[in-house]
Amino acid sequence: xxxxxxxxxxxxxxxxxxxxxxxxxxxxxxxxxxxxxxxxxxxxxxxxxxxxxxxxxxxxxxxxxxxxxxxxxxxxxxxxxxxxxxxxxxxxxxxxxxxxxxxxxxxxxxxxxxxxxxxxxxxxxxxxxxxxxxxxxxxxxxxxxxxxxxxxxxxxxxxxxxxxxxxxxxxxxxxxxxxxxxxxxxxxxxxxxxxxxxxxxxxxxxxxxxxxxxxxxxxxxxxxxxxxxxxxxxxxxxxxxxxxxxxxxxxxxxxxxxxxxxxxxxxxxxxxxxxxxxxxxxxxxxxxxxxxxxxxxxxxxxxxxxxxxxxxxxxxxxxxxxxxxxxxxxxxxxxxxxxxxxxxxxxxxxxxxxxxxxxxxxxxxxxxxxxxxxxxxxxxxxxxxxxxxxxxxxxxxxxx
Amino acid sequence: xxxxxxxxxxxxxxxxxxxxxxxxxxxxxxxxxxxxxxxxxxxxxxxxxxxxxxxxxxxxxxxxxxxxxxxxxxxxxxxxxxxxxxxxxxxxxxxxxxxxxxxxxxxxxxxxxxxxxxxxxxxxxxxxxxxxxxxxxxxxxxxxxxxxxxxxxxxxxxxxxxxxxxxxxxxxxxxxxxxxxxxxxxxxxxxxxxxx
Numbered sequence: 001x002x003x004x005x006x007x008x009x010x011x012x013x014x015x016x017x018x019x020x021x022x023x024x025x026x027x028x029x030x031x032x033x034x035x036x037x038x039x040x041x042x043x044x045x046x047x048x049x050x051x052x053x054x055x056x057x058x059x060x061x062x063x064x065x066x067x068x069x070x071x072x073x074x075x076x077x078x079x080x081x082x083x084x085x086x087x088x089x090x091x092x093x094x095x096x097x098x099x100x101x102x103x104x105x106x107x108x109x110x111x112x113x114x115x116x117x118x119x120x121x122x123x124x125x126x127x128x129x130x131x132x133x134x135x136x137x138x139x140x141x142x143x144x145x146x147x148x149x150x151x152x153x154x155x156x157x158x159x160x161x162x163x164x165x166x167x168x169x170x171x172x173x174x175x176x177x178x179x180x181x182x183x184x185x186x187x188x189x190x191x192x193x194x195x196x197x198x199x200x201x202x203x204x205x206x207x208x209x210x211x212x213x214x215x216x217x218x219x220x221x222x223x224x225x226x227x228x229x230x231x232x233x234x235x236x237x238x239x240x241x242x243x244x245x246x247x248x249x250x251x252x253x254x255x256x257x258x259x260x261x262x263x264x265x266x267x268x269x270x271x272x273x274x275x276x277x278x279x280x281x282x283x284x285x286x287x288x289x290x291x292x293x294x295x296x297x298x299x300x301x302x303x304x305x306x307x308x309x310x311x312x313x314x315x316x317x318x319x320x321x322x323x324x325x326x327x328x329x330x331x332x333x334x335x336x337x338x339x340x341x342x343x344x345x346x347x348x349x350x351x352x353x354x355x356x357x358x359x360x361x362x363x364x365x366x367x368x369x370x371x372x373x374x375x376x377x378x379x380x381x382x383x384x385x386x387x388x389x390x391x392x393x394x395x396x397x398x399x400x
Numbered sequence: 401x402x403x404x405x406x407x408x409x410x411x412x413x414x415x416x417x418x419x420x421x422x423x424x425x426x427x428x429x430x431x432x433x434x435x436x437x438x439x440x441x442x443x444x445x446x447x448x449x450x451x452x453x454x455x456x457x458x459x460x461x462x463x464x465x466x467x468x469x470x471x472x473x474x475x476x477x478x479x480x481x482x483x484x485x486x487x488x489x490x491x492x493x494x495x496x497x498x499x500x501x502x503x504x505x506x507x508x509x510x511x512x513x514x515x516x517x518x519x520x521x522x523x524x525x526x527x528x529x530x531x532x533x534x535x536x537x538x539x540x541x542x543x544x545x546x547x548x549x550x551x552x553x554x555x556x557x558x559x560x561x562x563x564x565x566x567x568x569x570x571x572x573x574x575x576x577x578x579x580x581x582x583x584x585x586x587x588x589x590x591x592x593x594x595x596x
Binding site for chain 1: 407408410411414416417418446447467468470474503504505506507510519
């Protein structure tokens with residue numbers, strides 16, 4: 001961390017001698033030092049700080065250890081994805097959405113594919129929708145596993161990181177079998193899925209769920225019950241529901257603040273309406289609530305997958321011709337879904353050609369980042385690290 | 401005071417799990433990668449290297465229709481055809497694939513109407529120089545396999561085709577070797593079109 005603030009000596013009107021080093025040392029030694037006078041200073045947190053999870057830069061106005069103000073500086077991984085969409089087609093744009101929030105690549109694919117399907121008025125069969133839902137929920141578990149591990153590491157515990165990654169590896173292996181990729185799958189395509197599932201997919205998923213259920217209790221024993229975790233999280237970074245709504249926060253951040261809003265329940269897509277699950281909601285909206293909400297979401301995702309995995313309907317996995325270009329009729333289309341971090345929306349302005357006239361993503365992390373500002377004011381710098389991690393920021397999603 | 405002991409108990413509970421894994425070597429999941437090369441098996445669908453499908457005679461089915469080039473999101477594929485003197489249609493001369501910019505989105509494989517392309521799970525593609533990552537995937541310039549098989553014998557077929565190597569054509573190397581890299585290291589293996 002680099003300190004850009006000015007010392008008391010440089011602020012005063014007396015000129016600092018520049019002639020020789022000895023003179024300067026003498027000058028600073030003679031400078032009267034007041035023990036009580038404090039001064040606010042600026043600190044750059046990031047863009048290479050390990051707990052900002054990427055290249056997020058926060059300029060902090062500090063008073064000693066206390067954070068007075070936070071100014072996020074964005075643009076370090078800006079790739080012009082929305083502008084690029086105007087030059088590449090709809091089909092090609094799907095593979096770029098992998099790189100928005102790379103931990104929810106499949107859900108991002110789904111949002112884009114679904115927007116195109118709605119515009120083209122393509123009816124999908126139950127097999128495609130069921131498989132998409134299963135994959136989205138597996139991805140949600142996978143994303144929360146990684147979050148759990150990194151959360152522990154940000155709080156100073158290295159062990160959860162290894163445990164989280166160990167179990168995440170099992171899901172990525174399942175993905176690799178079916179999709180041929182582990183992180184940027186590009187699997188959910190407009191009109192269906194890229195391939196049919198691997199023949200062993202249902203068995204492997206069942207094995208994983210059987211393995212992972214007791215592991216979640218182990219997570220609780222290892223980390224949730226830990227007294228240091230309680231001290232670091234309870235009452236830290238309180239976000240009330242009103243502020244959360246006003247900054248447009250979504251996902252676990254919003255639900256931890258006591259607002260029960262989940263698109264899977266309130267505006268069901270896929271086959272979520274056929275499944276039974278609860279939406280975990282917090283009460284105070286502190287870091288602890290966000291932690292508990294995410295842990296609970298993993299259990300609910302397991303429930304959803306368990307209900308669906310045994311009866312995957314038969315049918316084709318691609319209902320439209322797989323051409324290089326897709327042409328969608330003129331109009332403005334908006335589609336949104338619940339990813340692991342919140343609501344991802346895509347707005348398409350189509351002009352009837354094979355390329356969009358304008359494309360815009362409403363990404364969850366961008367809005368969640370602004371909730372950090374109201375959360376962290378007046379807290380310590382170490383608490384800001386816990387808050388950032390509890391919000392689960394993914395920077396490529398903010399910059400896109 | 402009891403808060404202190406409850407906290408202490410929670411710490412020991414966590415330590416219990418850590419110790420359990422320490423004394424149970426069967427729970428180790430670490431893979432010793434370079435040593436386990438012989439037993440390491442990746443999934444069949446893993447996308448790591450683009451390659452041509454060749455039939456048993458070593459011919460492909462690419463008609464140089466440029467659909468893969470059109471589908472490629474970031475222009476990693478460059479299909480170069482040559483005019484065929486006898487028939488009006490063109491035939492494939494070079495198939496340039498840039499591994500350095502490829503995102504392995506698999507669209508080229510899926511849109512190909514003749515199933516010419518495939519993705520191989522061979523992931524060890526590191527080289528000494530970035531320029532070596534621009535490949536020519538076809539082993540010969542000429543017509544497709546079905547057309548060539550109509551010829552009466554092998555001699556007539558060989559007259560119609562020209563051999564191509566991995567770094568032929570408008571690749572960064574243009575068939576030359578780089579200084580400092582021993583020649584022969586990147587000679588094409590004739591059957592797969594992928595450097596050894």
